[in-house]
Amino acid sequence: MHIILLETQLAENLGAVARAMGNFGLTSLRLVNPRVSPADPKAIAMAVGADAILSNAPIYSCLSDATADLTSLFGTTAIEREMIKRYYSPRRFAEWSQQQESNHPRIGLLFGPERTGLSNDDLAKCNGVIHIPVCPEFSSLNLGQAVVVIGYEWFCAHSHCHHEDSHLHLGDTSLATHQQVAFFLNALEQKLDTARFWRVAHKKPIMWRTIQNIFQRTDLTEQEVRTLHGIVDALTKQT
């Protein structure tokens, strides 16, 4: 996928776009009539290591030259225009581009000048429009941040692996078995009996259920169960 920036005005934004591209595995940047140089120190500073994307970016004098070899061109906007166009959310665009891979499309993503965005004439040259969802009360999206949203969705769709359910990172340890947790809870219960923790005997059942729930809810690891044993032992010796 090619990122095409039209008449970009601020060097910082060139750098921010390059950095976002690097983060999300995009490498091809094309500049049409940039108002600042991609070699500007402010651009290099903002790119933070992605400056090769800037130095490799070809510069064109008109949009039709920059898009001549592409098979699909998408404009980006934060506001829906009155134009008969197919609109995509960033997520649906990313999914579409992923599904199209077997057709070997050469896709360009067009971003307009910071102050005005894409003109309706520029949008008329696009095959579709990506509408970035933003809060209607504050819809002015920074150029670099717009590239972040679309690059992020593109990366998620093309790398496939990033929306699994939340997972517990276990490192070198393993989840404790029910027997290991029960062994700890039995030890704890005995210590609490000895310490006369329950005060009123008939309240023990409900209190004990509450305590068990604290520990059963948290997916303890074997190492953590050993640590809990150690805590109870240490506290018992202290008294």
Add this chain to the structure above:
Amino acid sequence: MHIILLETQLAENLGAVARAMGNFGLTSLRLVNPRVSPADPKAIAMAVGADAILSNAPIYSCLSDATADLTSLFGTTAIEREMIKRYYSPRRFAEWSQQQESNHPRIGLLFGPERTGLSNDDLAKCNGVIHIPVCPEFSSLNLGQAVVVIGYEWFCAHSHCHHEDSHLHLGDTSLATHQQVAFFLNALEQKLDTARFWRVAHKKPIMWRTIQNIFQRTDLTEQEVRTLHGIVDALTKQT
């Protein structure tokens, strides 16, 4: 949801975070030991109208004060740490926070200093970790851009309505009926017959199917069909 920035070093990043928050409907920013003032002109300039978020941000001297009233704290990182933690993708975190709404959680989202990110001690204070998917070869994500990714997912999940399939924006016009399109195609076919377009008669059926497919594939509107009639008429009169 509260965005909590720990020891932020660059005023530009404070501004970029505020702007991204404004874009995605987040308003509560908390600063812990910022190294720069939220009133810094560079911060105000980058906030582009979201500077009220900066001026309303309370400043704390330690993380525990900034999080005292919260019910859940999530750290953010671009690299998985060796820590027994539950990890979420930005999307799964956003869905989780949306599902939790009936519990009225007060959720904090913690971002570390630019140069180092969150320390393992800071992460140990968090209930979970959000891992932002980035290209492993270039995983250094700008602070403002990290807030964009999570803010974007949060906004999508909480506003519900942003990932419908791509849709054709129709404005005041309507999709043409099959009869209207057929009427145009019949007129075109007659004009092509008159113009002896088919050269070899037996090739007409396959050529005519190709031409019909061009127009049948594009979801024409009534207005566009009228325009196409006008084009064919104008070209016919010209010859």
